[in-house]
Amino acid sequence: MLADDYYGRDLNGQYDNDQDAFNAIRCVDAPAPTDAASWVSADQQFRQAAPFLSYGQFTGFAPRDLCALWPVPATSTPHAASPAGPGKVVVVSTTHDPATPYQAGVDLARQLGAALITYDGTQHTAVFDGNDCVDTAVVRYFVDLTVPPANLRCGS
Incomplete structure (x- = not known):
C-alpha cells in the first residue's frame, strides 16, 4: 500500500x-x-x-x-537561477533532507535573492507537513505576501 x-x-x-x-x-x-x-x-x-x-x-x-x-535532447545545462518576475521568493530547505542537500537550498535562495526558511529536520519536504513554524510563515506569505524574517529557523 x-x-x-x-x-x-x-x-x-x-x-x-x-x-x-x-x-x-x-x-x-x-x-x-x-x-x-x-x-x-x-x-x-x-x-x-x-x-x-x-x-x-x-x-x-x-x-x-x-x-x-530519451527521444528528446536535453534543453539545459546546470546554471545559476536568475528569476525574472514580481515579488520575493521563499525557499524552504531542510538541514538533513535525504534527497536534497541543505546547502543547495541555501545557494538557491542566494541566487534568487529569496527569503530562506531553514527547517531542522530529516524529511524531504517540510511545507504543510505539520511544523507550525514553517507552515505559519508559508501561509502568511501566500495569503498576505508577508516575507518571513531573515534567517528564520524552525525546529523539528
Missing part, C-alpha cells in the same frame, strides 16, 4: 502521471551519459560505495539511465 501511494496508484490500479513527469523533466534538465563505459564505471563506483544496495553479482553490464535513451 505504501508503494502504491508513493507511485500514485489508485484503487482501480491506474497510476497518475507524477513519475512520467519526473522522468521527462529530469531527462531534459541536463545531458545524460550515453556511452556504456561510463555506465559500467558508475555501477562499479556505486557498488563499492554502497554494497548493501547492490542488486547482485557484478556482470559488467550496468543498468542504463532512462535519460540516455
Whole structure:
C-alpha cells in the first residue's frame, strides 16, 4: 500500500502521471551519459560505495539511465537561477533532507535573492507537513505576501 501511494496508484490500479513527469523533466534538465563505459564505471563506483544496495553479482553490464535513451535532447545545462518576475521568493530547505542537500537550498535562495526558511529536520519536504513554524510563515506569505524574517529557523 505504501508503494502504491508513493507511485500514485489508485484503487482501480491506474497510476497518475507524477513519475512520467519526473522522468521527462529530469531527462531534459541536463545531458545524460550515453556511452556504456561510463555506465559500467558508475555501477562499479556505486557498488563499492554502497554494497548493501547492490542488486547482485557484478556482470559488467550496468543498468542504463532512462535519460540516455530519451527521444528528446536535453534543453539545459546546470546554471545559476536568475528569476525574472514580481515579488520575493521563499525557499524552504531542510538541514538533513535525504534527497536534497541543505546547502543547495541555501545557494538557491542566494541566487534568487529569496527569503530562506531553514527547517531542522530529516524529511524531504517540510511545507504543510505539520511544523507550525514553517507552515505559519508559508501561509502568511501566500495569503498576505508577508516575507518571513531573515534567517528564520524552525525546529523539528
